[in-house]
Amino acid sequence: MKEQEIVSRRSFIGSTALAGAAASFPYVAKGEALKSDTIRVAAIGLGGRGSGAIDQILSAPKDLEKSKGIKCNTKLVAVADAFAEGASVQRRLASFKKKFGEDRVDVEGKIFNGLDAYKQAIDSGVDMVVIATPPGFKPQQFEYAINQGKKVFMEKPVASDVTGVNRVLAAAKKAKEKGLSVGIGLQRRHEERYIDCVKRLQDGAIGDINLLRVYWNGGGIWHRGRQEHMTEMEYQVNNWYHFTWASGDQICEQHIHNLDVGCWIKGMYPVKANGMGGSEMRMGGDRSLSQIFDHTFVEYTFEDGTKMYSQGR
Structure with a gap:
């Protein structure tokens, strides 16, 4: 060799x-x-x-x-x-x-x-x-x-x-x-298609960007249930997605990808956020089984006044 x-x-x-x-x-x-x-x-x-x-x-x-x-x-x-x-x-x-x-x-x-x-x-x-x-x-x-x-x-x-x-x-x-x-x-951030597209947007391909919409709408989330021998901690760790201290909720765990792309396009991070969410249907609304929201909406504002609307389900 x-x-x-x-x-x-x-x-x-x-x-x-x-x-x-x-x-x-x-x-x-x-x-x-x-x-x-x-x-x-x-x-x-x-x-x-x-x-x-x-x-x-x-x-x-x-x-x-x-x-x-x-x-x-x-x-x-x-x-x-x-x-x-x-x-x-x-x-x-x-x-x-x-x-x-x-x-x-x-x-x-x-x-x-x-x-x-x-x-x-x-x-x-x-x-x-x-x-x-x-x-x-x-x-x-x-x-x-x-x-x-x-x-x-x-x-x-x-x-x-x-x-x-x-x-x-x-x-x-x-x-x-x-x-x-x-x-x-x-x-x-490492995918060539995204890198190329973001660069074109930042170079003005469609003019000034003053509004962005980002979505993460998907199906249900897995739940592994509770086994008889488990402590409460073991149960929550095994079902970590459903507990906010462990997962940060869906907007953090999954929607981070699209929120990040929006901020990447703008080249900055928001300075304000106004949002809402709720848990109506997940696990029948039983908060002992799942603490995370099943729908969210947040309006982000950047320093230059640009709005980014975020929807999650």
């Missing part, structure tokens, strides 16, 4: 967006000298989105070599999950081993269970941490990963309330000071 065909782990992390290999994984890295050519990854949260991100990370080397001739390697070496002992996590790990090989999914003795398990996974000799837990848990997990000097890919939303957002911003500032790469799962 020619020397120029080999990319070191340093140059891979320093110059490559994994989004180039897996479009929905917007990981852009700028790193320091590292010890080998394998990026060792810890997964914090291995549910649907977490397993999707890990699949993309493990697929990235093949995709990068095929599309750009870049040779690199990624390896899952630790997992932390509130329900790591459950069958779903074990099924996902078995699927990864079958698809990518046991040499690239080497988590023996490093599967950690519980709400504080993220610390053990982060401290397991990893280079990069993937945080794909409910928003209510992300601030402390992100903060810990940065304090431990790890590069991070974190799914959106990064928090479920203002206190959490401020905690993430403070940790992000520290990451910048340390030169640690951080990627966030607002994938539309």
Whole structure:
């Protein structure tokens, strides 16, 4: 193999967006000298989105070599999950081993269970941490990963309330000071079609933009029910989408994508918001089963007077 065909782990992390290999994984890295050519990854949260991100990370080397001739390697070496002992996590790990090989999914003795398990996974000799837990848990997990000097890919939303957002911003500032790469799962910021379209709009293709409408209208939300052995905390964590402290509600958990695009087009964030919402039909209106709204409407105002109307259902 020619020397120029080999990319070191340093140059891979320093110059490559994994989004180039897996479009929905917007990981852009700028790193320091590292010890080998394998990026060792810890997964914090291995549910649907977490397993999707890990699949993309493990697929990235093949995709990068095929599309750009870049040779690199990624390896899952630790997992932390509130329900790591459950069958779903074990099924996902078995699927990864079958698809990518046991040499690239080497988590023996490093599967950690519980709400504080993220610390053990982060401290397991990893280079990069993937945080794909409910928003209510992300601030402390992100903060810990940065304090431990790890590069991070974190799914959106990064928090479920203002206190959490401020905690993430403070940790992000520290990451910048340390030169640690951080990627966030607002994938539309990395999609060429969106990038091109937003640039054209900002360049005046349709003139001044003084009104935007953004929507997130979808079907029902999953609910896993309550099992007899569960504590109240276990029940709420297992059904995190339905509890505002954990999810931030639908407007935060999902509508963040389209709200972000609206702000991106304007190149600024709103200075005022006036909204309403309610829960009329979800879970029969039983707030002990679901706290989140089933409809929302918010009128945002930007500093220049532009309005952005947001609708969610």
